[in-house]
Amino acid sequence: MHSKPVLVFLGVLIIIFAWGVISFMGKMRMTIENRKIAENKLLELEKRKEKLSSDIFRLNTPGGVEESIRLKFGLAKEGEDVVVVVEDKNKPEVKETPQKGFFSFLFFWKNWFK
Numbered sequence: 001m002h003s004k005p006v007l008v009f010l011g012v013l014i015i016i017f018a019w020g021v022i023s024f025m026g027k028m029r030m031t032i033e034n035r036k037i038a039e040n041k042l043l044e045l046e047k048r049k050e051k052l053s054s055d056i057f058r059l060n061t062p063g064g065v066e067e068s069i070r071l072k073f074g075l076a077k078e079g080e081d082v083v084v085v086v087e088d089k090n091k092p093e094v095k096e097t098p099q100k101g102f103f104s105f106l107f108f109w110k111n112w113f114k
Helices: 004-059 062-073 102-112
Strands: none
Touching (some): 004 062
């Protein structure tokens, strides 16, 4: 038991077991992180399921169907007015006023590379 070959063998055996424990701890950490990711994804999916269920419930009512059609197609009821906003494509250009100081130097370089 006190011979050098037995002590070397026991030392190697201890090192092998220590390496196994260390690798097991690393895998355990990865498993914990993966579990947290899976739990977060599950929560997101449950929220999405609740939203979809409420959307289905709303679409099963006449008011929900009407609202959906009005949003998708931009329709209005009789007597309602529809406002259409059109962007002006011929906008006048706004000129920048020259500034003084350090910022004028920056604007000079900005305009130089336009």
